[in-house]
Amino acid sequence: MAADLQDLHAFLAVVRAGGFRDGARAHGVSASGLSEAVRRLETRLGVRLLHRTTRSIAPT
Numbered sequence: 001m002a003a004d005l006q007d008l009h010a011f012l013a014v015v016r017a018g019g020f021r022d023g024a025r026a027h028g029v030s031a032s033g034l035s036e037a038v039r040r041l042e043t044r045l046g047v048r049l050l051h052r053t054t055r056s057i058a059p060t
Contacts, residue, residue, distance in 0.1 A: 003040075004044070008041060010034045013034060
């Protein structure tokens with residue numbers, strides 16, 4: 001349960017910051033760590049939460 005909440009917080013950090021790098025910087029973690037947390041959350045929910053391009057992210 002705690003991991004689920006941490007993954008949700010990671011998703012929120014990315015959305016609020018507008019990207020993985022800025023979200024990671026704001027929360028003191030690595031961008032790859034945030035990316036993995038969002039990927040786990042998407043897998044668990046069975047839905048894509050972010051539309052990712054090489055230059056931007058947007059909530060679906």
